[in-house]
Amino acid sequence: DAGVIQSPRHEVTEMGQEVTLRCKPISGHNSLFWYRQTMMRGLELLIYFNNNVPIDDSGMPEDRFSAKMPNASFSTLKIQPSEPRDSAVYFCASSLMPQPQHFGDGTRLSIL
Amino acid sequence: DQQVKQNSPSLSVQEGRISILNCDYTNSMFDYFLWYKKYPAEGPTFLISISSIKDKNEDGRFTVFLNKSAKHLSLHIVPSQPGDSAVYFCAAGFGTDGNNRLAFGKGNQVVVIP
Numbered sequence: 001d002a003g004v005i006q007s008p009r010h011e012v013t014e015m016g017q018e019v020t021l022r023c024k025p026i027s028g029h030n031s032l033f034w035y036r037q038t039m040m041r042g043l044e045l046l047i048y049f050n051n052n053v054p055i056d057d058s059g060m061p062e063d064r065f066s067a068k069m070p071n072a073s074f075s076t077l078k079i080q081p082s083e084p085r086d087s088a089v090y091f092c093a094s095s096l097m098p099q100p101q102h103f104g105d106g107t108r109l110s111i112l
Numbered sequence: 113d114q115q116v117k118q119n120s121p122s123l124s125v126q127e128g129r130i131s132i133l134n135c136d137y138t139n140s141m142f143d144y145f146l147w148y149k150k151y152p153a154e155g156p157t158f159l160i161s162i163s164s165i166k167d168k169n170e171d172g173r174f175t176v177f178l179n180k181s182a183k184h185l186s187l188h189i190v191p192s193q194p195g196d197s198a199v200y201f202c203a204a205g206f207g208t209d210g211n212n213r214l215a216f217g218k219g220n221q222v223v224v225i226p
Contacts, residue, residue: 031212042219043156043201043216043219045214050212056212098211100146101158102158105153
């Protein structure tokens with residue numbers, strides 16, 4: 001079975017550039033989550049969608065961050081403009097409530 | 113403000129012995145708790161969960177204990193195996209959204225020595 005697929009696996013870009021992270025959830029799952037992991041703050045929920053609708057974006061750090069889910073099989077997390085403090089590992093997860101969340105392998109983002 | 117705390121960030125244990133991981137939480141509203149396991153360069157994978165109506169849940173070598181009055185849960189792995197070497201995350205949620213708005217601890221590194 002295909003799991004949650006994230007791309008790219010690694011991204012290195014310069015400050016000020018736009019960054020787009022992509023996620024394909026597990027087929028049939030109706031909830032999708034974006035997390036950020038840093039040494040300082042651990043794993044934090046940024047936003048989650050239910051049936052493609054954003055339900056809770058209270059974890060999105062700033063207006064520079066935006067997330068979309070145009071259909072049940074695709075989501076993006078965009079950072080524009082990017083800053084060095086955005087460097088982290090970003091995880092996407094999906095679930096079929098009330099089952100536990102399944103995580104992708106993450107995107108390691110480095111902003112120079 | 114860390115609502116889920118995992119102290120003692122690393123643990124080394126001999127193969128065959130018991131590994132005990134601890135987790136404390138501050139929000140008394142939490143009623144659903146999970147443990148995830150993470151290998152390097154991979155995402156966390158679900159291990160075991162427990163709801164607040166229970167104080168113990170067992171799945172093979174893995175047992176989670178919940179002490180609601182102390183706001184504490186623990187994960188026991190027995191016997192420990194080299195493949196258990198990973199980072200373990202404790203997570204908590206509440207209400208009908210219990211499995212959506214999860215708060216995670218920072219993780220415990222476990223090393224099982226063959």
